[in-house]
Amino acid sequence: MRPQYDPERHTPAEREQANAQELTALGFGRVSRTTVQRTRLAYRKQGLWGLLDHRTTRASSPTGRADERVVAAVREALHRRRGRSKGTINGLFPLINQILQDRHGPGTVPTPSQATLYRLVTALARPGELPSGPVRQVPASVDGRAFTPTTALRPGEQVQVDTTRLDVLALFDDGRLARPVALPETIIVDRGRIFVSAAFTPPANTSASASSQPRPRTPTAKGIVERTFGTINALFCHRPHEGLRHPMMPRKALTPDQMRAALVAVADTCPSR
Structure with missing residues (x-):
């Protein structure tokens, strides 16, 4: 102590x-x-x-502090419009005001401004529901609600993995579909054990017409990949990122290395091997 x-x-x-x-x-x-x-x-x-x-950690609302009666009227107007001609955003305003008068009486609910109604309509509309204007692309299953920001307090608490198909159509000369691949002509490797092993050398020699190993300590022979790793180390690991904030320093952007060190200090972790 x-x-x-x-x-x-x-x-x-x-x-x-x-x-x-x-x-x-x-x-x-x-x-x-x-x-x-x-x-x-x-x-x-x-x-x-x-x-x-x-x-x-507070869940945001797409409607902000808008009057709940107005929000309900906007939802009702959008519901009535579904399945019909989409019209325009401005065309919904009279219907919204009419719904407010029918439900609460004339003059009971202050008439919202066009800017407020435009914001609410674009926030609550489902994808493809309006023909014009910046409709927020929110899945219909969440009923227009915004997603809660994800917060992680320790390394590895949440790992997100996604598989995305490469939308490229490639054809052989005979018209058959082909995967968009590149056949290597020359493979240049360093002298790491994996690249001189029996598991790598025969397949590499089969796929490429030539495979070479540069002289020891000559990184310029593989300048492109060396530059790529250098960029990852300099920009990814050591460059502050606006999305990384320490709980005690919410105004200071941290590098990925700094954020990991800060969270490891307060969380039980299993050291990687």
Whole structure:
């Protein structure tokens, strides 16, 4: 235990002040003792959940703060229009106002502005429901609701995998369908064990007319792939990304390496082998 955090020598307020000074020195911005105290109490009460910036966990609404009566009228107007001529967005406005008057009486609900109605219609309409205007492409199964942002607090908590078919039609000379593949003429590899093994060398020699290994320590022989890996290391691993935010520093963008290190520090993980 470091001396400034020894409970036998310092009060909780003194330890909080020491923590605030340490966080400020590490670049977390100007951190006050009150902030440390609030965070400590939130962690004691809620665990890791208490450390989150809960602005990122609130589910957003496509209708914002619009009057629920107006929202219901827009939904009803869209429902009545389904199966008929789509018309235009502006053509829905009289129908919406008529629904409001029929349900609540003339003048009971303040008449929404055209900008408000346009925003609500485009937010609640299903794909292909309107012929013009920026209709939000939301699956019909969610009834126009926005998706909740995904939040992960530890590496590997959620891994998303997708299979996408390459929409390319390739034909042989005789008209038969073919997969869009490229047959290598020359394969250049380094001297890694996998590339000089019996599992790789015979297939490579069969697929390509030539296979070569450059001299040791000559990366320029494979300049393209070396540049690709260099770009991945420089931009992906060490470049701050706006979508990566530390729970304690929501305004600071982190690199993937920094984000992983921050989350590993507060989560039980199994080291990779």
